[in-house]
Amino acid sequence: MSFFSGFKKHSNTKGYMLVFMAFWFLFSSCEEDPAQKVQVWPEVTNEMKPWTRWWWMGSAVNESDLTYVLEDFAARGIGGVEIAPIYGAKGYEDQYIDFLSPRWMEILQFVVQKSNELGMEVDMTNGTGWPFGGPHITNDVAARRLIMQEYQVSAGQSEQPLILLNDQRRREYGAPLIAITAYGPNGEIELVTDYLNEENKLTWQPKSGTWDVIAAFNAHNRMLVKRAAPGGEGYTFDHLNAPALSHYLSRFDEVFEGRNPGLRCFFNDSYEVFGASWSYGFLDEFNSRRGYDLRHFFRELNGQGDTEIIARVKSDYRQTMSELLIQNFSSQWTAWANNKGAKTRNQSHGSPANLIDVYATVDIPEIETFGGEYFPIDGFFWDEDYVSPADHNPLFLKLAASAANITGKRLVSCETFTWVGEHFRVPLSQCKPEAEQVFLSGVNHIFYHGSTYSPQEAMWPGWLFYASVHFGPTNSFWPHVSGLNEYITRCQSILQQGTAANDILVYWPLFDTWQSEEGLEMMMAVHGSRRWLNLPKIQSLLDRGYAFDFVSDSLLGTLTPQSNKLLTIDGQNAYSAIVVPKCHNMPLKTLKKLIRFAENGVPVIFENLPKDVPGLSNLEERRNIMRGLLNEFSEEVQSEGLTLKRSSRAEFILSDDPEIALAYAGVERERFTDVGLKYLRRHSSEGLYYYLVNHTPDKIDAVIPVNFTAKHVIMLDPQTGDYGLIPANSSNGKSNLKIQARSGEAYFLLFTDKDVSDVPQWNYRKSLADEFIVDGEWEIEFFEGGPSLPESVKIGGLKPWTELGNAQMNKFSGTARYTINFNYEGKSHPEYLLDLGNVMHSARVILNGNDLGLVWSPPYIINVGEYLKDGENVLEIEVANLMANRIRNMDINNIEWQLFHEINFVNIRYRHFDASDWEVMPSGLEGPVKIIPQINIPARTPGDLVKDGKEEAELVFNFGSKQGNDGYYPVQASSLYNQVIGYGFDFGTKPLSSMDDSSRFFF
Structure with missing residues (x-):
């Protein structure tokens, strides 16, 4: 240009x-003293682990079952719980515990102490269900609704209009008149409230003509707490009114008096006080803040008159509502919690307010995801007929983190996986890119949605919340959930470090x-x-980028x-x-x-x-x-x-x-997006971190210029915990890095000036063509799950157990072990990959008695080189399916399990849940299972940046003969290289151009 x-x-x-x-x-x-050794993976704290929303149905909990669940959570890698009391399970009414009763507070103290013993922490919803409300919310502090009624009054008319709220139910709750305003045919405006007599009749008349009259009422909103728990039922309170908040919190002041329960946070779910459009004192606040009398513009607020004036009045009205919500609710609620030694965690979305400002006033801003999103990852499970497509606006997902970054907050949380798919049909693999999507938006503190407390005596599937996903011991993926938990923990251990780098x-x-x-x-x-x-x-x-x-x-x-x-x-x-x-x-x-x-x-x-x-x-x-x-x-x-x-x-x-x-302005973008990578950047005391995610269907193998330099660059794999040094050829403030990422993989880069003498070299990988198919006679043994364990079976070729025509297997949900003895001859490479092919839906791999770990998301691969023998081998693959087939069988046989009050249990369309018409969900191992020899190439020289991965190259450029005998380096043809070839690699010689001026690769 x-x-x-x-x-x-x-x-x-x-x-x-x-x-x-x-x-x-x-x-x-x-910048650090180079003598200080780098800490590659931060030391894990409980906040770095995923937490879960923990629904207490009817608060019918007891110490024995609470201990069992908490110990299981801790063992699986859950870092904390958010207690959320809701409606109860049928048949257990005699065990319900009223919210905030002495027994409830005793249980709360027990949970906090037990969690702390297990290295966990506890948050608590500052109420039951949602939104905030309860039995102590009287009419004067309940959420309010503005209702405007229209009348006409003519000069000389004999009948005086009766000014009463037409909605009799709301009138019974009290609907005080705000004001009455009359509008003349020629633009006249007159306030006529004082002309209302004791019989609620308007005695005012215009001198001439017919006037429109609007009466505004401050009505009771009549919205009850949704999904309330025993002891928490009642009306929602007025979030715009400071005295109403004080009254709401007074109930907690009483029960927490003299107590220190040790809660980390009080939590507030998304603002869903539908129809709450007014508040006591709103008129005075509006007039004071906006500088004019709103009563004169009731007509415009009611949507009548000049459209521009209507829009301007409503803008002022919405701004006033935003300010009142922030000043009278979120700010004061946070001050109240802080005074009790706790923090606030708040979902601001849904508020009739500036969300960034609301997020900025609380301690931990929280967003949520709702519905499932399709990711074009190779092998991605997409249950097309059983998902509610997500409305994930990437810009919306950034609002909470933006507020946190500007106001210096370390944590940004997210209610994650809400309705990501139909009940019982969501695998762990579907959760991974959903989590990555919110990480990329700046979230670093994931809360699962969620886990329902269920007593051990409850019939399978136990107590369940009506909205998926179910993260609990009765889920058939539970034996493998630690794979997801460990991945999230590694990611959050870095994403919670330092501050954003935007x-x-x-x-x-x-x-x-x-x-x-x-x-x-x-x-x-x-x-x-x-x-x-x-x-x-x-x-x-x-x-x-x-x-x-x-x-x-x-x-x-x-x-x-x-x-x-x-x-x-x-x-x-x-x-x-x-x-x-x-x-x-x-x-x-x-x-x-x-x-x-x-x-x-x-x-x-x-x-x-x-x-x-x-x-x-x-x-x-x-x-x-x-x-x-x-x-x-x-x-x-x-x-x-x-x-x-x-x-x-x-x-x-x-x-x-x-x-x-x-x-x-000299502000550059990062080039990761040119090859399809998504990224996030954070700086910390260790240096600068990049989080890279490949959600494309393709393997990425490219050299990418990065807008930062340091003495060392470390590649970290959050899937496995592996890490190693990679070379970075730096010039002009950029580092050129070779990045390899299969479809579905994620990595971190750490730029650091610290001592890396203990850090090994990273190995770039190249798979060889001579794959070995593992097949022959397989044995399938069902060892965990139900409703019963099918008999073991031997099959001549690998296939899912649901393709064997066995009725017992078709209704089974749980884990089965696929075992095969195979002979591998000619082991000649140090590293081999085991590719499981299509897994339905997660697996643990055991080779020759060695537990190699979990494979739970694409790509379904795992390193086996150290344990693969030259000769006879025994491979065991423990595959867990989903809950769907067992639930299907129960509904076909009319086995009653939906035993919950209130909404009971619904499907993803919010209709009665019934799985009896489902097809059998494919389960097991489809394969093909392959052993792939792999060359690991230590990345030690600048030439390694572009010499490997020839299968990715489209063009070959000559970088001169001074680089050694092999002076030709294949590179992927893209606009990326048009911008970096000629100065970006800087190998000591200038590239030789064989292209003319018209080429887009002209140097």
């Missing part, structure tokens, strides 16, 4: 220097969403987030411009630019902050300059101020795809393509 005169030119060299300086600034705190802030133009004439309160729910967070240019930045956080109008005020960057309050994060996507309405305060940032050298990038201010108060005055501020940016310089707007002190960068503007 060429730039006209007057542009701030950024050559490649200057761009690299800016990046180098930016990263030096960000990560200078990571380059860019993206402004969330929420007022463009709020300023809509549709609806009233606006709940920012998981479902439909693509409507209220629809930013295609920002999604493109994410897809292209830019690292960013979202920022709200309020949080902009917490940032400090320094050295051409924006620093967070704790100084741990420094952002190199701020991007403002398409935005029509922007508050003046926000625009002034952006101008101040630009005046201090921070690149401020707009897709377009704002056109207007939001809201209604002092509209023309604020518009004039905005025009004046923007008119100062009168100098304009243009080039292809880019416009600079300059004032005497600052510069705004405008572009329809933020990537062009970021390039001008």
Whole structure:
């Protein structure tokens, strides 16, 4: 790209220097004494392990069964539980324990103590079911609803209208009148509340004509706590009202008085107080905050009149609701918990508020995933007819982490796997990419959704929550769940270190969403987030490899411009630019902050300059101020795809393509996405970590330039725990790294300057073609599960047990052992892979009596070289299927197991659950099982970066003869190499170009 005169030119060299300086600034705190040895995998704490939501049905729990479950959780690698009391199981009513009763508190203390003994911790829902509410919520503190009724009054009419809420039920609960406003035919407005007599009749009449009258009522919302536990039933409370919160929490103050239960966090589930559109004191708060009397605009709030005024009034209404929720609920609730020595964990989504600001006020912000997402991973299990497609907006998933990163919070949690598939049909393999997806968004503290306490005496499948997935001892995948747990633990052990390393802030133009004439309160729910967070240019930045956080109008005020960057309050994060996507309405305060940032050298990038201010108060005055501020940016310089707007002190960068503007500002993307890798970046005391995930259907084997350098680079495998040093040829602030990742695999990179003398070399791998198929006579032995154990069987060729035509096997859920004796001749390589082929659905591999571990997600491979014998071998593969076939059999035979109150048990469509019409779910080992010889190539020289993996190469470039006898290095043809060939590898010679100027690979 060429730039006209007057542009701030950024050559490649200057761009690299800016990046180098930016990263030096960000990560200078990571520089360590080289004599200090690197700690590759952090020491594991309980917070690094996955936790689980633990539903207590009817709180019908006892110490014996609690001990059994907690010990099992700890043994499987669960780090903590979140106690969530809900409705009860039928037949156990005499064992129900009322929430917060003395016995309940005694049980809580026992669970905390037992968990601590096991190295676990405990969170607790600050109520039962959801949302917050209970038996002590009286009408004056219950959630409120604004109801507006319309009347017409004419001059001289004889009948006086009766002003009463039409909804008799709500009227019985008390629905005080807020105000009555009359609207004349010529734009007149008159407040007529004082004309209501004791009989609730309006005595006012206009002097002439017919007027519209609107009466507004503060009605009881009448929403009960959903899925409430015994002792927790009642109405939801008013989250917008501080006295209502104090009243709600008073119940907990009483039972926790003098107690220190040792809870880590109080938890609040997603805000689902549907229809809560008003609050006591809301009118006064609105008038004070927005600067005008809302009573004059009841008509517009009711959706009548000029559409622009309607939208502006509703924007002000929504902003007021957001502020009240944050100030009167989330902030004060957190202060209350902190005063008790605990933290808050909060799902802000669903709130009628600025979610980033709500997340920012709590200790641990939490998102959730809902439904299942298809990943194009080779071998990915996708149960197409039994999933509810996810509404996972990648941008939405970043909101909680963004708030945490800006406010210096270490943990970001996620309610994970909610309805990822139908009950009893979700394998561990489907959970892995779902977890990776939230890791990539910045989550580092996963909570399973979830586990139901079930007494050991309960008939299989035990007590179950109505929404999948079931993480508990009765699930047939439970013997193998530690594989998933260990993977998550390794990932979170790194992702909880240090702070995020994102380059860019993206402004969330929420007022463009709020300023809509549709609806009233606006709940920012998981479902439909693509409507209220629809930013295609920002999604493109994410897809292209830019690292960013979202920022709200309020949080902009917490940032400090320094050295051409924006620093967070704790100084741990420094952002190199701020991007403002398409935005029509922007508050003046926000625009002034952006101008101040630009005046201090921070690149401020707009897709377009704002056109207007939001809201209604002092509209023309604020518009004039905005025009004046923007008119100062009168100098304009243009080039292809880019416009600079300059004032005497600052510069705004405008572009329809933020990537062009970021390039001008010297902010570079990472190139992992060019080959299909997703990534996340964090810095810590050990150095800089990259988390890389391959969700493509292909194996990736490529050299990738990385925007960071260090003395050493370590590759870490969270699937196995393996790690090793890899070479990094560094130049111009970049490191060129060879990355190998099969479809479905994930890795970490650690850039460090610490002592790595104890770290082994990483081995790049190359599989050879002479595969050995393991087949012959197999024995299948069923040893764990039910309803009964089928007889062992021998088969002449490998196949799933559900293909053997055996009725007992077709209704079995559990684990069976496939065993084969085979002869392997000519073992000549140090390393071999065992590829299990198609596994339904997880397996433990034992070769010659050696337990090699679990294989539970694609690729279903495991290293066996050390244990493979030249000659006779015995291979045992313990395969666990899913619960589906056993449940199917129970429903076919009308065996009653859905024995729960309230919603009881539903399918993924929220209809009555019935598996009797299911087909038998394929189970067992399909294979083919193969032994694949592998060459492990220690990565010790720069040449190794590109000499291996010739099967991936499309072009061969000549890097000169000074590299040794073999001067030709195959590389994968892509735009990546167009950008790095010629300077990126820097092997001591310049590449010899045999291409003409028109080639896209011209050097």
